[in-house]
Amino acid sequence: MKNHKFVLLAIAVAGGVFISLSGCDQRRSEKDAASPSATVGTTIDDSVLTTKVKSALISDPDVKSFDLQVETRKGVVQLSGFVDSTMQIERALQVARSVAGVVSVENKMNVKGGATSVGEKIDDSVITTKIKSSLLSDSTVKSSDITVVTREGNVQLSGFVNSEAQIQRALEIAKSTDGVKVVENKMSIKK
Numbered sequence: 001m002k003n004h005k006f007v008l009l010a011i012a013v014a015g016g017v018f019i020s021l022s023g024c025d026q027r028r029s030e031k032d033a034a035s036p037s038a039t040v041g042t043t044i045d046d047s048v049l050t051t052k053v054k055s056a057l058i059s060d061p062d063v064k065s066f067d068l069q070v071e072t073r074k075g076v077v078q079l080s081g082f083v084d085s086t087m088q089i090e091r092a093l094q095v096a097r098s099v100a101g102v103v104s105v106e107n108k109m110n111v112k113g114g115a116t117s118v119g120e121k122i123d124d125s126v127i128t129t130k131i132k133s134s135l136l137s138d139s140t141v142k143s144s145d146i147t148v149v150t151r152e153g154n155v156q157l158s159g160f161v162n163s164e165a166q167i168q169r170a171l172e173i174a175k176s177t178d179g180v181k182v183v184e185n186k187m188s189i190k191k
Contacts, residue, residue, distance in 0.1 A: 052101070147159050
């Protein structure tokens with residue numbers, strides 16, 4: 001089990017380094033220059049912390065089956081997605097807070113409705129894909145920072161973004177997507 005955790009940690013560190021370095025040669029726009037940025041070291045630390053939190057959630061018998069998204073920015077962990085009960089939300093928060101290095105945990109999780117059919121799951125996947133594609137093609141939204149989760153046509157957008165304008169644009173894009181019933185904003189502005 002220790003080797004498995006080491007491999008996951010190594011993959012996260014390598015992925016964080018690749019992601020951090022892949023954007024080094026890109027010029028920053030005035031909008032990006034004005035936004036708070038993280039150093040390469042902080043980005044790697046956040047990637048490692050995200051992996052540790054995901055591992056802790058998967059290892060916990062009360063949490064492992066949840067469909068949770070984990071994002072980290074400067075030690076602040078954001079948990080989003082849909083769970084079965086408020087008790088599961090509390091357990092997931094407790095597990096995330098127990099991970100060494102976590103500064104704080106933001107709860108962006110929702111309790112899901114009833115059971116979902118296979119057809120609804122497929123529809124939700126199509127909606128998620130459409131929204132992600134639209135976000136990618138929009139020049140005003142830094143879509144790599146936004147996680148999209150859909151359940152029964154209810155869309156949840158989460159993650160850390162640069163500005164309120166990016167939040168509003170992402171919400172507009174999601175709301176205009178066919179099949180979307182409700183869009184919930186669980187995004188936070190980077191500090």
